[in-house]
Every structure is written in structure tokens, then in C-alpha cells.
Amino acid sequence: MKPPASVPTPTAPPADRKRKRVTRQPSSEEAAKQRTLQSLFTVQQKPHSIPTPTSPSSKRHRTDVPPPSTPPRALSRAAMYSFASRSPLATGSNGVVDLTNGSPPVTPQTRRTSGSLKSRTGINPHTGARKLVVKNLKQNSTWDSKAYLEKIWGQLDAALTIIFKDGNEGFSKEDLYRGVENVCRQDGARTLFDRLEGRCRQHVEQDMRQPMLEKAGLDNVSVLKAVLAEWFRWKEQMVTIRAIFFFLDRSYLLPSTKPTILELTPQLFREIVFSHESLKSTIVNGACDLVASERIRKTSVDQSLFKQAVEMFHELQVYTSSFEPRFLGTTQQYVAQWSDVMIAEKSVPEYVMISEQFIAAELARCEDYALDASTRRDLLALLEDHLVVRKDTDLTEYEPLAALLDRSALPEITALYGLLNRRRLGNKLRPAFEKWVDETGTSVVFGKEEDMVTNLLSLKRRLDLVWKSAFLRDETLGHALRETFEIFMNKTKKGEATWGTDNTKVGEMIAKYVDQLLRGGAKAIPDVLTMRRASSINAPPAGVLLPTAAQAAVEENNDDDDLDEDSEISMQLDQVLDLFRFVHGKAVFEAFYKKDLARRLLMARSASADAERSMLTRLKTECGSGFTQNLEQMFKDVELAREEMQSYKQRLEDRIGYEKGKAIDLSVNILSAAAWPTYPDIPVVIPANVKKAIDDFELHYKSKHNGPEAEVNRTLQSLACAKLRPLTKHPRSRDVHPTDTFSLNPDFTHPKYRIKINQVQLKETREENKETHIRVAEDRNFECQAAVVRILKSRKTIGHQELISETIKATMGRGVLGVADIKRNIERLIEKDYMEREEGNMYSYIA
Known part of the structure; x- marks a missing residue:
């Protein structure tokens, strides 16, 4: 017999209840019985029983059976050991209370008897140790869940056999579904899934894998077809199976760690069929x-x-x-x-x-x-x-790329760069591209002079189009294009064309091409360079489709077909200026451009005054105001001369007796000697009427532009009385008097002074071309010497190679001499005591 949950003990009466207490000493027999009961209570009491409150104010824990407590000493022995003969519940022979028989009816007699007993004994008849047994009122069922599981599984196994043979008849999906649901509700889900998994595994091993192993000796594609057929067949079978076992799938498999039927389908096929070594x-x-x-x-x-x-x-x-x-x-x-x-x-x-x-x-x-x-x-x-x-x-070899560039095969070049640039290797075309540009450009520079600029502009346009469209404006290839252009355009070769000097011929030819444009206008532009006539040059061959970028570039170049003449000249000047930027020896360009500009201004041969001004503005922006100072003065002189002639003709019209039809159409230009080119004197016999007109204009000009006498005196004094005396004063003195006379000093010479007498020449001669080149070469020597002196003054001491390098950098803007010429200029400076040699191939400046 199980021990009782707790052993109740008599509880002390509440402190606020007034009850008469009977006190008597217990006998020896009663004391022995008391000890025996206490020991029994101690044995039957559970160790986790709730302790009795130590005071009336302590809280009491409520349980189904009152917790035991120490019997109060105030109770009498009769009250402690006297029990009712019957309790309201039926008690068996073994002292067990049976609750299944129900409670006896409570009658007034019973209530009286119970009350009298209570009053007589003074104790509660329900106190003391009792064991309560609650019996189930429901009748025991004869249902056997295992037998039902076996019955349902038999039906399911038969249905699986039909399904695995691709059948759909002979079973009811609804009945099978209900059977699966009932089994799952009776805690048979695990057994049901284990049997289902084993049945499916058996089917895949025996009915699916074995036939495919027999076909393993066939070709790979045939085996693949057989496996695919079995895979799709297996998936269709598992769709039907999942519908039957859906309740198992949702209620048991989904919340567990086991695979669902959807997961079981590929898992079995992968483990048994696909992963087989054969x-x-x-x-x-x-x-x-x-x-x-x-x-x-x-x-x-x-x-x-x-x-x-x-x-x-x-x-x-x-x-x-x-x-x-x-x-x-x-x-x-x-x-x-x-x-x-x-x-x-x-x-x-x-x-x-x-x-x-x-x-x-x-x-x-x-x-x-x-x-x-x-x-x-x-x-x-x-x-x-x-x-x-x-x-x-x-x-990236040279020959394939050169062949494409020779025939301007833009689509093929675009495709080549696009393939290489998939891995950012487009810049590896740089060596071959540089080599082709250098060889092609060099052949142009040392080719026919007449077509030099035209061919350079055409080449530049072609390569710009390749760079923009085919190379997608690749930065590395763009640098290669500019650097290579700069190299070959500044190559020099002493020969007859440059009169044995190191001058670059490109600067001269660019100046002459600009002169051709400014004199002839749009008609002077070669056909291959005009926007209207050059569209066919940039167009792709028939039947060739350009990539999007290349087609956009061609359309960009062809959008200017409707340009007017002024706009086309302006565009040509921009392209020429692109070439001009690459030229190092800009002094050659300056000399020839100045000479050609003088001819256009004095002979009124400019096609457009706006174009002239536009070119001057471009040069000023590119080279600075110092480069164009003399050129601007030339324009000012021509403008002042034009105003002066208008004033002179107006004076002639105002004269009495002036006949307009008989007057000579005289045009005179008053020029600043320092700003204009120099020309040799040519003796001319002037007719009398022309001589008279010239003298008349001279009187008119002097009458308007006579200065304060003090200004003339200061100027004559500086020319005849200073350290340098190009004029001779008679008599000699430091002051200028009205009676003094002046004459040209024919013996005056100075290495840094030059007297220029300017005259206009209609056409450039070989002698003039030679003189221009020689003068530019001499100027470059002076510039080289000045650069060397400046470097030495700042460095005091410098090595030979470093001096050569610094000199080249300093003179690059105006034109670089060869290393041998630089050495000769260094020797001249040593002879002039500007510098001296020191040990270790060093030079030092002499202050």
C-alpha cells in the first residue's frame, strides 16, 4: 500500500475561540499509546510535507489534506483518542475510504448524531490519517490501437504497391487519409512514418535502381534519359503518396526533425540512385x-x-x-x-x-x-x-593592328579592343599603336612639304575617331596618341629644306597653311578636310555595321554638314591649333606667321578680318600675350593707317578746286618698325604726280603729328649723347640746341642692337626663306645662351648632363637645339667669361 500523500494532525483551535479546557494528567497506558501514534505519524509523513505554522498569525498552505501539526497539550486524553464509530464516508476493513459508493444521505438524525458525537467527544470525526482512493467512473474500453494500426497499414501497403506500379485504382484516397489521421491521433505517427520510409526505400532500391544499373553499360546520354524517366515517375508517385499521408506530413513530420515527404522524395533518389558509384x-x-x-x-x-x-x-x-x-x-x-x-x-x-x-x-x-x-x-x-x-x-602584335589602322577598319579595331578590354587589357595595344603612329607621322613630316599639314590633319582626325569610338576614350591610349604626335612632329633633319639648320619644318608649314586659310577662306580648305566633303571618309564601308559607340562618333562628325563658311574656317583653325600645340620650336612658326600676316595686312589679302582676329585670340590664349604682342601692334598700325587715310581724303575733298576723278588713289601705312618684319631696300623711280601725292600726305601727317620740341630734344639726346651713339651730333655737347645738326653714325656697331629698315615685299623668295630660317636659328642660339646663364645664376654650380637637361627644358617652348649645338653655346659662354669649367665635369657661374 502506497503511503499517504500527507498525514493530517489535529490542529490547534483558533486563538480567538473561547473553549472550556479540561486538564488532567494522562495515565501510563495512554502515554504509551500517544508515543506509538506519534511514531506512526513520523514514519508515514513525507519529507516534503508542509510544516505547521508556528503561530496563529502564520499563513497556512492549503492542500487537499490538512498538513500535520503538533497536538495541543490543552486537549484532554479522551478528546485526543476518542473517534466516531462511523464517518460520513464508507470505510472498508482495511481503513480505505471508498468514494465510488457516493456519500450517504444526510438526515436530521445523522446530523444530530454527528453533532452530539462532536459535542460529546470534542473532536472532528474526520481528523486523523485516512487514505483516499478515487476510482474511474468510465467503463474500460476494449479498443486495440495496435490492431487498428496494423489494419490501416495493411490497406496503405496495398495502396503503395498499386501506386509504385503506376496504378490509380483499387483504393480510396479519402479512406486512406482518414485511416492515417486516426493512427496519428492514437500516437502511431512515428511507426507509420518509419514503415512508409522503409517501403519507399525498398521500392527505390529494387524497382528503380536495379533496372538502371543494368543500363549502366550504355552511352552517357542513354543512361541520363533512363534516370530522368525514373525521376519524373518517382515524383509523380510521391505526389499521390503525399496526398494520402498529408496529415502525417503536417502534424508529425513538419514540427519534427525528420524529413517531410517533399524532402524525402529527392533524398531517397539522391542517396540510392544518383549517388551510386556506377x-x-x-x-x-x-x-x-x-x-x-x-x-x-x-x-x-x-x-x-x-x-x-x-x-x-x-x-x-x-x-x-x-x-x-x-x-x-x-x-x-x-x-x-x-x-x-x-x-x-x-x-x-x-x-x-x-x-x-x-x-x-x-x-x-x-x-x-x-x-x-x-x-x-x-x-x-x-x-x-x-x-x-x-x-x-x-x-596585341604590331602587324595585325597596323594592318587594321592602315585601312581604317574601325569595326575590327573596335572588336579587338572590346575583346581585350573584357579583362582590362586594352591598354596593352599601346606599344603597337605608338609604333604605327610614329612611323606614319614621321613619313608625313619628312614627306612632301605641300601636303604635310593636310596629311597631318587627316591623320589626326582618323586617330581621334579611333580613340573616341574604337578605344572608348581609353586614357592610356589617349596619352600614347598625344605623346607620339609630339615626338614625331618635333623630329628635325638638317638638310636643304631647312638650310642646314635644326629648325622643324612643321612649324613653317603650319604657318603657311594658316596663311592659305586666311587668304582663301573656305575654298582653300582641302577636300579631305572639309566637313561637307569628308563625311564619306569617316563613314564605314558598305555593309559594315559599326558598334554603338563607333556609330555615335561618326554621326557626331557628320552633324556639322550644314556649317557655313565662317564656322568651317573656325573649325579648321581649331584643328590646326591642335597640331600647333605639339610643336616645340614655336619661334619658327612665329617668324613665318608674322611675315605672312604682314603681307596679308599690307596687301589687304585677308579673306575675313574676323578670322584674323580669331586666330590671333587663339594664339594669345595658347602662348600668352608676349607671343602676340608684335602681332597685335601690327593690327593696330593698320587700323591707325586706315583712319589716317580717311582723314587725309576728307581733307582733300574739302579743298577748293579738288576734283575727285583726277586725284590719285593713294594708300599709305605708317608702321612701328619694331613690330613688323624687315625687308631689303629696293630703289624705285616714283612718277612726279605720285611723288607730289606722297609729299602732300607727308605734310598732312606732320601737321597733325608734330610733337612738343622737348620730346624731340630728349630723343635726340639719348641717341647722340648717351653711351651708345647711333647718331652723331654737331657740335658735340651734352645739350641739344636749335642750331645743332645730326647725322647717322655709319661706324656704329653693337652685338645686341640692330637697326631695322622695313619695306614690303610681294612674294617670298628663296633668299627670304633662307634668311628667316637662319635668323630663327641665330635667335635660338641666343635663347640657349640666355637659358644657360639663367640656370647657372640660380644654381651657381651644376654638372654637364644636368645643365644640358635643364637647358632643353627651358628652351622647349621656343625650339630646342641639338645637344651638340648646346655644347657649342656653352663653349661660347666660357669664352665670354660667363662661366668656367671645374673638376668632375662641372660648371660654375662667374659673377
Whole structure:
């Protein structure tokens, strides 16, 4: 018999209850009984029973059975050991209270008897140890859940047999579903799932894998087809099975760690069929063979078969682990061999074209068959590595690129750069590009002088278009283009064309081309350079489609077809200025441009005064105000001369007796000697009437422009009485008097002073051209010496090589001499005691 939950003990009466207490000493027999009961209570009391409150104010814990407490001493022995003969509940022979018989009816007699007993004994008849037993009132069922599970499983097993044979009749899905639900509700879900899993595993092993193993000796594609057929058959079967076991799937499998039926479907097929050592590699190779067949035979792959294979790999969760590595591996082997053969058999443009087509086809396959993004990324990296990176040496050789540039094959150049730039290797074209530009430009510079500028402008336009459209404004190739242009345009060669000097011929020819434009206007522009007539030059060949960037560039160049003459001249001047920026020896350009400008201004041969001013503004912006100071003075002199002639003609009209038709149309220019070029004196016999008109104008000019006498005296004094005396004063004295006379000093010479007497010449002669070149060469020598002195003054001591380098940098803007010429100028400065040599190939400045 189980021990009672707790043993109740008599409780002390409440402190506020007034009760008469009877006190007597217990006998020895009663004391023994008391000790026996206490020991019994101690044995039967549980260790976790709730302790009795120590005071009336302490809180009492409520339980089904009152907690035991120490009997109060105030109770009498009769009250402590006297019990009612019967309790309201029936008590058996073993002292167990039976609650199943119900409580006896309470009658007034019973209530009286109970009350009298209570009053007589003074205790509660329910106090003391009692064991309560509650019996189930529900009748025991005869239901056997195990037998029911076996019955339902028998039905399910029979249905599974039919389903595995692709049958749909002979069972009721609804009844089977209800049976599964009932079994799950009777805690049979685990057993039911274990049996279902075992039955499915048995079917996959025996009915599916075994027939496929017998076909393992066939070709890869045939095995793949057989596996796909069984896979789709297995999925259809599991759809029906899941519908029957849906309650099991939702109520038991989903919240547990076991796989759901949807997860069990690929899991069993992957573990039993796909992962088998005789089938795994064959299945994956079958899918790869489909792609290989398309690449080799150039035929379309069986789209449905390959797509089904990819879907199966995804559903079996073997795409990343099994298919993708094998697919990339076979692709790498094929591409490595294919690229080696193509680069050897095909030309570079052909190789570029078929490589782009191959890459496009491979990426299209990824899109068509829903291959993973990781596959597309790795495949593209693989293709670019074999087709571009490992073939960059062959793709960037000089001969293929030179052939494309020679015929201005813009689409092919664009495709070549695009293929290389897939891996940011477009800049590797720089060496071959620089070499072609240098060789082509050098041949132009040392070619026919008449076509030099035209050919340079045409070459510059072609290369700019290649850089913008084909090279997509690549920064590295842009630097290469500018630097190479600067190199070949400043190449010099002593010869007859430059009269044995180191002057660059390009500066002279650019100045003459500008003179041609400003004299002839738009009609003087060569056909190959006019925007209206050059559109056909930049247009692609018939049947060739340019890429988007290239087509945009051509359209950009052709948008100016409707330009007027002034705008076209302005555009040509901009292009000429692009060439001018590359020229180091700008002194040659300045000398020839100044001479040609003087001729245009004095002979009124300029086609457009606005174009003249525009060119002057461009030069001032490019080279600074010091470069154009004399040129601006020339324009001012011509403008002042024009105003002076208008004033003179107005005076003639106002004279009495002036006949307009008989007057000579005289035009006189008063020029500043320092700003204009120098010309040799040419004796001319002037007719009397012309002489009279000239004298008349001279009187008119003197009458308007006579200065304060003090100004003339100061000027004469500076020329005749200073340290340098180009004039001779008679008599000699430091002051100028009205009676003094002055004459030209024929013996006056000075290395830094030059007396210029200017006259206009209609056409440039060989002698004049020679004199210009020689004068520019002399000026460059003086500039070189001045630069050396400036460097020495700032550095005090400097080495030979460093001095040469610094001198080249300082004179680059006006024109650099050769190293031998620089050395000769250094020797001259040593002879003039501006500098001296020191040990260790050093130079020092002499203050």
C-alpha cells in the first residue's frame, strides 16, 4: 500500500475561540499509546510535507489534506483518542475510504448524531490519517490501437504497391487519409512514418535502381534519359503518396526533425540512385555530352532533355557539388584546345569575331537553360582567361593592328579592343599603336612639304575617331596618341629644306597653311578636310555595321554638314591649333606667321578680318600675350593707317578746286618698325604726280603729328649723347640746341642692337626663306645662351648632363637645339667669361 500523500494532525483551535479546557494528567497506558501514534505519524509523513505554522498569525498552505501539526497539550486524553464509530464516508476493513459508493444521505438524525458525537467527544470525526482512493467512473474500453494500426497499414501497403506500379485504382484516397489521421491521433505517427520510409526505400532500391544499373553499360546520354524517366515517375508517385499521408506530413513530420515527404522524395533518389558509384558520373557526363555535341556539331542541343537534367540536378541538390564542377571542367578542356587552333589558323580580326560569337553562345546557353549565376560567372571567367588573357600577346602584335589602322577598319579595331578590354587589357595595344603612329607621322613630316599639314590633319582626325569610338576614350591610349604626335612632329633633319639648320619644318608649314586659310577662306580648305566633303571618309564601308559607340562618333562628325563658311574656317583653325600645340620650336612658326600676316595686312589679302582676329585670340590664349604682342601692334598700325587715310581724303575733298576723278588713289601705312618684319631696300623711280601725292600726305601727317620740341630734344639726346651713339651730333655737347645738326653714325656697331629698315615685299623668295630660317636659328642660339646663364645664376654650380637637361627644358617652348649645338653655346659662354669649367665635369657661374 502506497503511503499517504500527507498525514493530517489535529490542529490547534483558533486563538480567538473561547473553549472550556479540561486538564488532567494522562495515565501510563495512554502515554504509551500517544508515543506509538506519534511514531506512526513520523514514519508515514513525507519529507516534503508542509510544516505547521508556528503561530496563529502564520499563513497556512492549503492542500487537499490538512498538513500535520503538533497536538495541543490543552486537549484532554479522551478528546485526543476518542473517534466516531462511523464517518460520513464508507470505510472498508482495511481503513480505505471508498468514494465510488457516493456519500450517504444526510438526515436530521445523522446530523444530530454527528453533532452530539462532536459535542460529546470534542473532536472532528474526520481528523486523523485516512487514505483516499478515487476510482474511474468510465467503463474500460476494449479498443486495440495496435490492431487498428496494423489494419490501416495493411490497406496503405496495398495502396503503395498499386501506386509504385503506376496504378490509380483499387483504393480510396479519402479512406486512406482518414485511416492515417486516426493512427496519428492514437500516437502511431512515428511507426507509420518509419514503415512508409522503409517501403519507399525498398521500392527505390529494387524497382528503380536495379533496372538502371543494368543500363549502366550504355552511352552517357542513354543512361541520363533512363534516370530522368525514373525521376519524373518517382515524383509523380510521391505526389499521390503525399496526398494520402498529408496529415502525417503536417502534424508529425513538419514540427519534427525528420524529413517531410517533399524532402524525402529527392533524398531517397539522391542517396540510392544518383549517388551510386556506377551511375553518378554517367548521369553528369550525359548532361555535359549534350553540350559538347552542340559545340562540335554546331547543332542545337536537345533543349527539353538538357533542361530536365538541370532541373533534376537542382531538385536533387547536386547541381553545385556534382554537375557544375564537371561542366566547367569539360568546358575548360574544350576551350583550351579550340582557342589554340583558332589563333593559329585565323587572322586576328577573324579570331576576335569567332571568339565573341563563342562567348555569346555560351552565355546564351546559361540563360536558356537557367544555369546558376555562379555557373555563368565562372564560365565567363574561364572563357576570358583562355580566349583573351592567354592570347594577349598574339592579339596585341604590331602587324595585325597596323594592318587594321592602315585601312581604317574601325569595326575590327573596335572588336579587338572590346575583346581585350573584357579583362582590362586594352591598354596593352599601346606599344603597337605608338609604333604605327610614329612611323606614319614621321613619313608625313619628312614627306612632301605641300601636303604635310593636310596629311597631318587627316591623320589626326582618323586617330581621334579611333580613340573616341574604337578605344572608348581609353586614357592610356589617349596619352600614347598625344605623346607620339609630339615626338614625331618635333623630329628635325638638317638638310636643304631647312638650310642646314635644326629648325622643324612643321612649324613653317603650319604657318603657311594658316596663311592659305586666311587668304582663301573656305575654298582653300582641302577636300579631305572639309566637313561637307569628308563625311564619306569617316563613314564605314558598305555593309559594315559599326558598334554603338563607333556609330555615335561618326554621326557626331557628320552633324556639322550644314556649317557655313565662317564656322568651317573656325573649325579648321581649331584643328590646326591642335597640331600647333605639339610643336616645340614655336619661334619658327612665329617668324613665318608674322611675315605672312604682314603681307596679308599690307596687301589687304585677308579673306575675313574676323578670322584674323580669331586666330590671333587663339594664339594669345595658347602662348600668352608676349607671343602676340608684335602681332597685335601690327593690327593696330593698320587700323591707325586706315583712319589716317580717311582723314587725309576728307581733307582733300574739302579743298577748293579738288576734283575727285583726277586725284590719285593713294594708300599709305605708317608702321612701328619694331613690330613688323624687315625687308631689303629696293630703289624705285616714283612718277612726279605720285611723288607730289606722297609729299602732300607727308605734310598732312606732320601737321597733325608734330610733337612738343622737348620730346624731340630728349630723343635726340639719348641717341647722340648717351653711351651708345647711333647718331652723331654737331657740335658735340651734352645739350641739344636749335642750331645743332645730326647725322647717322655709319661706324656704329653693337652685338645686341640692330637697326631695322622695313619695306614690303610681294612674294617670298628663296633668299627670304633662307634668311628667316637662319635668323630663327641665330635667335635660338641666343635663347640657349640666355637659358644657360639663367640656370647657372640660380644654381651657381651644376654638372654637364644636368645643365644640358635643364637647358632643353627651358628652351622647349621656343625650339630646342641639338645637344651638340648646346655644347657649342656653352663653349661660347666660357669664352665670354660667363662661366668656367671645374673638376668632375662641372660648371660654375662667374659673377
